[in-house]
Amino acid sequence: MSEFDSAASVFQGQPKSLAALLEASGERARLWRPDELGAIFRHQMSAPVLVDLGGYDPVTAARLKVLSDAQSLLLKSFSDLFHHPAPPLELLELTKDFAKANMEQAESSLPNEVAAALYYTSIAAALVRLGARITRLPEAELRRGLLWTREQAWLDEETKQLLLQAAGKIAPPDGGGGVKPDGPVSDGPSDGHRPPLQRGGGEPAP
């Protein structure tokens, strides 16, 4: 049981504390501090894939379970997924969509930076492990996003390495090699022109 007496605190509190309470309880107030992003990303990477992606419609959720089970116990977490030598493409796409949905919501359950890192890491895993491109972001933009993510101090070394490898597969701005989109183009972050991505903004035309 807590010893905290909320009513007494309110009556003893200064107006600035009361104002801060109302501000912090607002929908737009940041949930987590910037210095907690590393812990949150680590937690995200170790989280069971089915916990976060299980919220999809029943058909997708069932498909997700099949995909995860097909890899036996190897795909328990997002980290397992990203660092698997041959991760299921569909699972990477679902992860990217989950991250994108979080980037677009004002009242998201993931910090924008972590959602962006998850987004670019799922794209990187598809590029590096499968040679597949699951986004329709322009190359320069994708490259910039991958490199921005890699530069985040709170990111682990293994993920940084994956992002660097992926960036190497994208044609640099002055031309050259790189993986071209295969099959139908997927989506890009609705505001992917400049990482760190902001919530809201315009979606690239399909």
Place this chain on the structure above:
Amino acid sequence: MVSGKRMPAEFSASSIFPRTDWSELGRAGEADEARLDRLIRTYWAPLRIFLVATFPSLKDQADLLLQDFAEDKILKSGWLQRADRRRGKFRDFLKTSLRNFVLDRLNRAEFKHAPVSLEELAQEPAAAEAPSEAFDLTWARTVLAQTLRRMEADCKDSSAGQPRRGQIWEMFRLRLLEPVFEDAAPAPYEELVSRFGLRSPTDASNLLLSGKRIFKMHLARVIQEYAEQDAATAAEIQALEEFLDRLAKRG
């Protein structure tokens, strides 16, 4: 300006809080009496501040007078009908009623030989701005204290059959209340993960977001009990935020 149709909440010139839209008030008389009684007792502290600020010489009798005011049958009888839109928001209605009540009591025999004359008492209020601000601040504090009390009780209600409800209060306390009121650092993310057995950042955020939503819900309910209309409640919340923000910036 006055019409029979629903009108948005208006701001009165005398106070930072919006006027209550009284046009749709018309509940059963018996329930209304109980409601007014409860509201007077809930907002006792700001009313006491108003009474003492208006009649400083009655400071020692303030609680007794408020007690009588709360029990006054004439006040409660058809108060909603009398508290029409022209009388402004609920707080103005209460203040005017209280002032009239005290003046009326002073007119009665037992106060006839009071050391201060009735005329003096009636003209006593001087510094209008400061007492009004103190009244509004105490009112805002009462609203927030009520909100948090109800939220805590709601979250700790074991009969609700929602085992995580208690965690929502704890998370809200650790991340919002203690940092705000005790100038403490918010509990670190890792500590929350292990303390509440959180499965993912989404799980963690949902717990905190739920706390914010429950807080907002109770805040709206507390205010709705006197502001009545949804629009008036929203305007009252905004006014409360702006008022506290202004005081906070002034330091």
